[in-house]
Amino acid sequence: PTLYLITPTYTRLEQKADLTRLSHTLLHVRNLHWIVVEDSEVKTSLVTSFLANCGVQNTHLNSLTPKQVKLKSSDPQWLKPRGVLQRNAGLTWIRTALNPAKDKGVVYFADDDNTYSLELFEEMRQTQKVSVWPVGLVGGLRYESPVVQSGSVVGWHTFWKPERTFALDMAGFAVNLTIIFSHSNAVFSNNVPRGYLENSLLLDLAVKLKDLEPRADGCTKVLVWHTRTEKTKTKNEKITPSDINIEV
Numbered sequence: 345p346t347l348y349l350i351t352p353t354y355t356r357l358e359q360k361a362d363l364t365r366l367s368h369t370l371l372h373v374r375n376l377h378w379i380v381v382e383d384s385e386v387k388t389s390l391v392t393s394f395l396a397n398c399g400v401q402n403t404h405l406n407s408l409t410p411k412q413v414k415l416k417s418s419d420p421q422w423l424k425p426r427g428v429l430q431r432n433a434g435l436t437w438i439r440t441a442l443n444p445a446k447d448k449g450v451v452y453f454a455d456d457d458n459t460y461s462l463e464l465f466e467e468m469r470q471t472q473k474v475s476v477w478p479v480g481l482v483g484g485l486r487y488e489s490p491v492v493q494s495g496s497v498v499g500w501h502t503f504w505k506p507e508r509t510f511a512l513d514m515a516g517f518a519v520n521l522t523i524i525f526s527h528s529n530a531v532f533s534n535n536v537p538r539g540y541l542e543n544s545l546l547l548d549l550a551v552k553l554k555d556l557e558p559r560a561d562g563c564t565k566v567l568v569w570h571t572r573t574e575k576t577k578t579k580n581e582k583i584t585p586s587d588i589n590i591e592v
């Protein structure tokens with residue numbers, strides 16, 4: 345099966361560095377198609393030329409997050425989720441460009457700033473319905489993880505909202521293409537409480553707890569890390585301006 349990775353990305357000083365690091369990981373993975381979706385009105389020249397030269401088979405899409413994502417102002421818990429429309433654009437591409445009868449594959453939502461081990465990709469390639477595994481450096485813990493008993497997921501090791509049906513980070517699961525095709529209306533929603541993005545997609549896909557396949561040695565190995573790139577301060581540009589024609 346082919347791995348279809350959907351990566352939302354947005355313009356910031358650190359974007360090319362993050363994309364470069366991720367592409368170097370992906371260059372080591374066979375049979376992979378990288379769907380990169382810019383959060384922008386038009387495709388930027390930076391990402392366009394980056395993707396043309398990165399060496400990873402890819403599709404370049406864009407979809408702008410509206411300035412004001414509608415929130416219930418009465419509910420302080422509702423925040424703007426990130427990457428929602430972009431992941432949905434990736435799902436739409438998959439559902440239109442691929443052939444459900446012919447194409448065998450697994451879909452994974454790979455944010456541009458995380459750290460992925462090569463082992464993770466071979467684990468997710470085995471996905472029959474939905475694979476799950478631990479994610480390191482997330483949720484105020486050393487790692488979050490599905491709780492596995494006798495080979496089945498029975499709960500979640502998480503501090504935050506353990507009552508979620510699927511208390512998973514975006515980096516902690518992959519879905520077989522057949523599930524994406526058989527639930528053609530399932531998408532991410534901007535209208536879910538904070539932390540419920542992943543949960544809502546899996547509910548939309550009619551996934552049941554018993555469908556989950558624990559990977560990474562029964563969820564005992566951390567193969568992906570929720571790293572975050574530090575925001576670079578450019579306070580000295582005022583005094584010593586750089587050449588703006590040099591792409592960073």
Ligand code: UGA
Nearest residue numbers: 351352353354383424425426427430455456457513514572
């Ligand atoms: C956490 C989760 O790991 C994300 O999967 C989830 O989307 C996010 O929270 C959320 O709350 O929505 P975090 O590290 O806080 O992730 O988020 P970012 O890495 O900043 O953003 C997630 C992805 O969306 C990245 O690939 C990023 O490039 C992209 N993004 C971010 C956009 O496309 N547009 C933005 O305005 C911001």
Ligand code: MN
Nearest residue numbers: 455457571572
């Ligand atoms: Mn991130």
